[in-house]
Every structure is written in C-alpha cells, then in structure tokens.
Amino acid sequence: MFDDMDEIASDYDSRIREAREARGQSQEELAQSLNEKASLIRKLERGDILPPDTVRKKLERKLDITLVEGASDDDSEWSSGGNTTTTLGDVVKRKD
Template sequence: MDELAPDYDDLVRSAREDKSLSQSDLANELNEKSSLIRKIERGDTLPSDRVQTKLERFLEIDLSAEGSSGDDSEWSGGSSSGSYTLGDVVKRKD
C-alpha cells in the first residue's frame, strides 16, 4: 500500500470519535484486538496493510500520505534503485 500519512494516529482517533465509538467498539467492528487500536491511535505501531484497509473502509478516511508535503521534499541523494550509501546520507563538516 501507499505510505502512511504522518498524522495517521490522529486521523484514526478523530474518525472513531466522530462515529461516537470507543476503541473497543472499533476493534469489535474490525474484528481486531482493542490493544491494536490503542497502539495505532498512540502512534506506537503502524497498521498492517490489511488493518489499514479495514480502518479506511469502516471509518471512511484515507490514511495514505498522497498529496502530503512530507519532509522528504529536500532529499536529493540516493539512486533510482532505492539503495543508499553512507555518502548519500552523511553531511561532511569541511
């Protein structure tokens, strides 16, 4: 799936609260553990692709980072293969 929005935890919490559901209620609706919902809303864990899809469908939200202006916009290093070397990451102090 697409990369998650940086504020995915707030999006899930707000959408759940908009539907007047507790974390346990949402977990029951998605057939997941309430501890997973709690961890997602705290930002302690990322939802799997399967859970992300369930959340998006049930809560009618989009958790993908599409269109967001992430901090990666300044990044210019690396290769098209996605592999980076230490020289791509480290800034020298000369």
C-alpha cells in the same frame, strides 16, 4: 518490491482517533467491528505502531478515511496523467 507500498500519513494516529470519536465509538467498539483487538487500536492511536495493510484497509473502509499520503512529485513522472495506453509500437523505432 517496495514500489507498490503506500506511504502511511504522518498523522495517521490522529486521523483514526478523530474519525472514531466522530462516530461516537470506543476503541473497543471499533476493534470489535473490525474483528481486531482493542490493544491494536490503542497502539495505532498512540502512534506506537504503523497499521499493517490489512488493518489499514479495514480502518479506511469502516471510518471512511484515508491513511496514506498523496502521490509525491517524484511519482508524477511515472503516471501518464490520463487513460492513454502506451504500446510497443509507440516506443519502438524501426530500422528500414
């Protein structure tokens, strides 16, 4: 169930604030453009709460940032590293 969850970056609050300030927007202006409340933006920038996935995606699109950590070393064993596809025939051993 939790395998699909992205890990929020530890500095997500400063990433949001710096990107907003670089665009010359106030917290209220950013909130309005996202159709969210300004109090939510304030709480996110203070690091009081983690952004819900819907809000995180809106922030990433609007501010052109990423709020998730990169894949950890533990995840590397699960990725194929390319566009190859493993089929059942690649895995099954026949008994003849």
